[in-house]
Amino acid sequence: MANMAQAIRMALHYAEENLGVTDIFGxxxxxxxxxxxxxxxxxxxxxxxxxxxxxxxxMAMGLAMAGSRPVAExxxxxxxxxxxxxxxxxxxxxxxxxxxxxMPMVVRTPVGSGIRGSMYHSHSFDATMxxxxxxxxxxxxxxxxxxxxxxxxxxxxxxVMFLEPKALLRVKGEERIPGEPDDDRAxxxxxxxxxxxxxxxxxxxxNLEAFAVPIGKGKIVREGTQLTVVxxxxxxxxxxxxxxxxADEGISAEVIDLRSLWPYxxxxxxxxxxxxxxxxxxxxxxxxxNFGEHLVxxxxxxxxxxxxxxxxxxxxxxxxxxxxxxTLEMASVPQLGDITEAMRALAVQQx
Amino acid sequence: xxxxRLIKEASAPLPLERELLIRIHDLMVKxxxxxxxxxxxYKQGHGYFWIGGPGEEAFNVPLGLLMKVxxxxxxxxxxxxxxxxxxLLAMGEEPIGALRQMKNTASDPYSGGRNFAGHFxxxxxxxxxxxxxxxxxxxxxPGTALAQKRLGGDSITIVTGGDAGTAEGDFASCLVxxxxxAEPLPVLMIVTNNKWGISTSxxxxxxxxxxxxxxRAFGIQCKTINGNDxxxxxxxxxxxxxxxxxERRPFLLEANVSRLYGHSSASGANLVTEEVDCLKQFEARxxxxxxxxxxxxxxxxxxxxxxxxxxxxxxxxxxxxxxxTIWNHIYAEKK
Ligand SMILES: Cc1ncc(C[n+]2csc(CCOP(=O)(O)OP(=O)(O)O)c2C)c(N)n1
Numbered sequence: 066m067a068n069m070a071q072a073i074r075m076a077l078h079y080a081e082e083n084l085g086v087t088d089i090f091g092x093x094x095x096x097x098x099x100x101x102x103x104x105x106x107x108x109x110x111x112x113x114x115x116x117x118x119x120x121x122x123x124m125a126m127g128l129a130m131a132g133s134r135p136v137a138e139x140x141x142x143x144x145x146x147x148x149x150x151x152x153x154x155x156x157x158x159x160x161x162x163x164x165x166x167x168m169p170m171v172v173r174t175p176v177g178s179g180i181r182g183s184m185y186h187s188h189s190f191d192a193t194m195x196x197x198x199x200x201x202x203x204x205x206x207x208x209x210x211x212x213x214x215x216x217x218x219x220x221x222x223x224x225v226m227f228l229e230p231k232a233l234l235r236v237k238g239e240e241r242i243p244g245e246p247d248d249d250r251a252x253x254x255x256x257x258x259x260x261x262x263x264x265x266x267x268x269x270x271x272n273l274e275a276f277a278v279p280i281g282k283g284k285i286v287r288e289g290t291q292l293t294v295v296x297x298x299x300x301x302x303x304x305x306x307x308x309x310x311x312a313d314e315g316i317s318a319e320v321i322d323l324r325s326l327w328p329y330x331x332x333x334x335x336x337x338x339x340x341x342x343x344x345x346x347x348x349x350x351x352x353x354x355n356f357g358e359h360l361v362x363x364x365x366x367x368x369x370x371x372x373x374x375x376x377x378x379x380x381x382x383x384x385x386x387x388x389x390x391x392t393l394e395m396a397s398v399p400q401l402g403d404i405t406e407a408m409r410a411l412a413v414q415q416x
Numbered sequence: 417x418x419x420x421r422l423i424k425e426a427s428a429p430l431p432l433e434r435e436l437l438i439r440i441h442d443l444m445v446k447x448x449x450x451x452x453x454x455x456x457x458y459k460q461g462h463g464y465f466w467i468g469g470p471g472e473e474a475f476n477v478p479l480g481l482l483m484k485v486x487x488x489x490x491x492x493x494x495x496x497x498x499x500x501x502x503x504l505l506a507m508g509e510e511p512i513g514a515l516r517q518m519k520n521t522a523s524d525p526y527s528g529g530r531n532f533a534g535h536f537x538x539x540x541x542x543x544x545x546x547x548x549x550x551x552x553x554x555x556x557x558p559g560t561a562l563a564q565k566r567l568g569g570d571s572i573t574i575v576t577g578g579d580a581g582t583a584e585g586d587f588a589s590c591l592v593x594x595x596x597x598a599e600p601l602p603v604l605m606i607v608t609n610n611k612w613g614i615s616t617s618x619x620x621x622x623x624x625x626x627x628x629x630x631x632r633a634f635g636i637q638c639k640t641i642n643g644n645d646x647x648x649x650x651x652x653x654x655x656x657x658x659x660x661x662x663e664r665r666p667f668l669l670e671a672n673v674s675r676l677y678g679h680s681s682a683s684g685a686n687l688v689t690e691e692v693d694c695l696k697q698f699e700a701r702x703x704x705x706x707x708x709x710x711x712x713x714x715x716x717x718x719x720x721x722x723x724x725x726x727x728x729x730x731x732x733x734x735x736x737x738x739x740x741t742i743w744n745h746i747y748a749e750k751k
Contacts, residue, residue, distance in 0.1 A: 088562075115596065119555050120589040127559015127573075130544055131489045133566075135559075150549050160745050162537040162545045163528030167748030199746055222748040 066238040067245050067252055072208035073104040073173070073229065074256060075242060076215035077136060079273045081110045084219045088128055090114050091121055091138030097263045101140055102175060102234050106258040107268030118144050122151040122172065126158075129170040129224075136219065139174040141182075142190040142228070149193070155224045156199025171218045171225045176204070177299045177349055178398045179232025184386035186231075187394070189350035191298070194226050195326055195359070201280050202326040204228040206301035208238035210324055213278030221280070228326075230298035243274035283330035285337070289319035292343035292412050295334055295360065297323040300347045300399055307405040316412045326356060331363070338364060342373035343411050349398040352380035374414035379407045430705055432647055437707050440481070440646050442716060444473040444695050447502035449720040450511045453728055454518050454533055455677060455685045462732060463518040466685050468534045469499030471676035472608055474694035475643035478650035479606070480506025482657055483574065485541050489567045493542045493560040495553035495575040498534040499608065500546070503576075507541055512727045521734040522741075529737040551577055551584035554605070558593035561601040570661040576606040579670075580613030580621050582630070594666035595634040602660045605631075605668045608643060610675040614683065631668035643671025644694040 067075065080086040089105055095113040099106030114121050118139055125137040139145040145152075152172075159167045178187040194202050201223055205211035211229070218225035237249065246252050255269040286301070287308050296304045301322050308318040319337050323329055338344045344364055346357035357378040364376040381387075381398045388394060430437060451470040458466040469476055480503035484492045496503065501514055513525040514536075520529035526537045527545075537545035544556065557575035564571045575590065594601040607627045611618045624630060631638035637659060641652045649671065656667045674691035678684055702708045 087566075115589075115592050117589050117592065119586060120558070120593050123552070123555025123557075123586065123589065124559040124562070124593065127493075127556040127561070128563055129559070130556070131493065131560040131563030133559075133563045151552060151555060154547055154549065154552055157547075158545055159748050161527055161531055161535075161547065162539070162745075163524075163526075163530060164745035164748070165537060165539045166545060201747075220750075222750055 066240070066249065067208050067242055068235050068237045069205070069208045069211045069229070070102050070104045070234045071252065071256060072212040072238065072242055073215060074106060074108065075245065075271070075273055076212045077105065077108050078270050079216060079275070080136070080219035081108060083275070084216070085134045086110060086136055086219050087133040088112070088135040090124070090135070092116055092140045094138050099258055100138065102231065103257070104173070104229070104234070105138065107256060107266070118148050119151060122148045122155065125170045125172065126151065126155050126168060129168045130166060134169055134219065136171040136173060139172060141186050141188070142174040142176045143185040143188040145174055145190060152197050152200070156197050159223065160199060167222045168224045169222050171227055173227040173229060175229045175231035175234065177230050177232060178387050178394055179230070179299050181389060181391065181394060183389035187387035189348070189381065190228060191326055191348060192350035192355045194228070195356040200224045200226050200327065202226045202228065203280055203324060204230065204298045204326060205324060206230065206233060206298055206322055207240065209240040209242055210278050210284070210322070212242050213276050214280065214324065216275065217277045217280050220277070225280070228298065232299045233302070243276045244272045246271055278324065281325045281328040281330060283324055283333040284322045285319065285333065286322050287318065287320040289317040289341065291317045291341055292345065292408060293319045293321065293334070293337040293341045294345045294347060294408060295321045295323055296347040297326065298348065300349055300404065303399070303401045303404050304347055306401060307408055310405060311408055311412070314409070316409065318408055318412070334360070335368060338368050339371045342371055343414065345377045345379060345407055345411050347379045347399055347404055349381045351383045352378060353383045355380045373416050374411055377407060377411055379403060430647060430701070430707065432650060434707055437702065440477050440650065441698060441702060441708065441713070443477045443481070443502065443506050444646065444698065445713070445716050446511065446720050447473045447477065447505050448695055449717060449724055450501055450505065450514060451677070453724040454514060455681070457515065457518050457728060458681050458685060462728070463520070463533060465532050465681050466518070467498045467532060467680035469501050471610070471674035471691065471694065472499050472643065473502040474646040474698060475608060475649045475671045475673055476500055476502035477506045478646055478653050479503045479574070482650070482653050483507060484571055487540050487542060489560070489563040489571060490569055491542050491571050493544060493557070493564070493573045495544045495557045495560070495573065496536065496546050497553065497577045498532070498546055499578070500536065500576060501534060504536050504543070509538070511724060512731065515724070515727050515731045516734065519731045519734070520736065521731060522737040523734050528741070550581040551586040553577060554590035555586040557590055557603050557605070558601050561594065561603045562599070565602055565664055572602040572604055572657065572660045574604045574606065576608060579607055579609040579611065579618065579627055580616060582607060582627055583622060591630060591634050591636065595636050600665045602664045603666045604656055604660050605666060607668070607670045608673045609670055610673050612675060612679065614679045626670060628668050628670035636666045636668050638668040638670070640670040640672065643673040644692045644697065646694065646698055
């Protein structure tokens with residue numbers, strides 16, 4: 066099965082062939098590198114931009130306003146922060162013009178910890194991004210969802226922020242992307258750029274098929290009855306793993322992959338929490354004014370009388386950065402053990 | 417350059433057609449009267465804030481007249497800042513829209529009562545929404561220009577801003593993105609230099625002799641002109657635009673202009689007398705050359721003053737946007 070980087074590449078190929086995507090660009094996005102995480106190798110509309118994040122977002126906005134369909138990349142979300150007012154502008158252009166203009170653009174950026182990236186290659190961006198109205202925000206945790214969400218993003222008339230959990234970019238999927246060959250090695254031969262001289266290399270794209278994951282819809286990755294765990298990105302597979310382990314202890318946890326942060330699938334959360342009475346939100350951005358806090362607040366406001374225990378948030382520590390040393394990174398953002406423990410503690414809480 | 421200069425060499429004949437001179441004059445008066453009306457509305461409590469372009473008409477009218485107006489990449493894009501009303505009138509806008517925006521009525525054609533005066537936005541004319549953050553328009557301009565270049569044809573992107581704002585990184589971004597040898601872009605970068613930030617003088621802003629000189633390091637054609645002279649502005653804009661249209665490369669044009677009512681209503685919006693008034697100067701020359709009589713020019717002004725007073729009365733009674741409309745247009749719907 067394809068990994069997430071390959072899935073993103075295939076979705077972009079599908080989008081430039083079928084959905085009118087005109088420009089896939091950013092720092093080192095074009096040949097020869099095809100992106101520091103290889104997500105844009107071999108794409109016909111990929112090009113290298115100057116090292117200028119504000120310029121990249123501005124370029125995408127200009128292209129979008131002139132009828133093109135750009136997919137811009139910010140190499141690491143750690144470097145997106147100096148573009149925040151442009152992101153606000155992209156998000157308010159439709160509203161500010163009373164519906165006259167719209168901004169069909171996608172921004173992709175790798176987020177989060179997991180590769181020992183130290184202070185400036187480990188940031189998350191979901192907490193900050195969910196403070197910016199007018200955008201749709203997605204964050205897949207599997208290659209197939211990455212493929213389907215990116216295809217949806219490239220069909221949107223609005224700006225879409227596509228957050229790529231960098232710890233999962235190299236993880237192979239368990240579901241086949243429609244059109245991908247059965248054999249991983251065959252796929253790699255077809256679409257991974259060779260080492261060394263690539264000047265003559267051309268990818269051989271598989272016959273990809275349309276597959277769109279609708280923006281705004283979550284996914285129940287495991288059904289359960291005693292508690293609900295809602296997560297996305299890097300921490301999602303950890304939640305699923307924890308739930309599997311806890312099943313052996315007789316604890317039944319339902320796990321929701323939110324996939325879309327805005328708009329998000331409140332109906333799915335609501336139905337699940339009404340069933341289980343307990344909910345744990347998990348993400349790795351810093352915990353103060355974290356998106357999960359919004360979900361906790363809404364849970365209290367709307368589901369209070371369904372609750373058997375206080376809704377909980379497990380998130381990154383509110384510290385200035387994620388340190389390089391293994392011990393520091395592990396202590397800064399939720400790990401499997403932290404999640405398992407939090408779930409276990411919540412499952413046994415009684416009113 | 418040895419081209420005759422209108423104001424300085426008052427003996428030389430006016431180098432533009434009579435019709436065009438009259439058209440420029442008419443639009444300059446219309447724009448000035450519009451701005452004066454907007455200021456009055458503000459002072460009478462019919463608006464919360466005024467910012468605009470009185471004093472820049474001599475440059476802004478020719479700019480609008482020379483644009484290729486229409487929708488989509490086959491036409492010129494305008495990424496303007498908040499002093500461009502004269503350009504908009506020259507592009508064919510009716511002044512009542514600006515009055516409606518000042519009064520933030522539901523009928524405001526540019527933002528539906530959501531944004532300040534002077535914050536134009538017209539998709540049908542490629543006028544990108546004017547927004548308050550200084551200089552962001554310079555970051556977006558290369559994008560529309562790239563789409564235009566790809567399309568072929570001769571459409572260009574025009575971006576305008578003030579002198580103080582050029583200290584922002586987005587100005588440098590524009591210089592860089594437009595002049596890459598691998599992908600030069602058809603952008604006319606304009607800086608209207610009124611020698612002020614809000615209250616910060618030029619000497620406290622930057623050290624380069626001319627803002628236009630910043631283009632040199634990038635191989636960008638650049639020039640500083642007298643933006644108070646509509647004839648010089650027309651000719652220089654025409655030349656610069658022809659270059660950008662044909663060569664598909666950037667041009668940086670700095671126009672020295674006046675700021676006749678201060679920065680905005682935040683600084684009082686009162687007439688200053690120590691700066692050159694481009695309209696007064698132009699009228700003296702038109703009269704001297706027998707293009708228009710004083711009487712004719714007074715008639716034009718009076719006619720516009722009456723028209724705008726009537727429009728302002730109309731706008732005064734128009735409803736504000738309904739509160740529930742705050743939820744409208746957060747997103748565009750799929751077509
Ligand atoms: C990014 C940003 N910083 C500060 C302001 C506040 N502000 C509005 S206008 C202005 C001065 C702009 O001067 P200049 O660029 O010379 O243009 P002018 O208004 O003189 O035409 C300032 C500081 C702003 N709107 N945006």
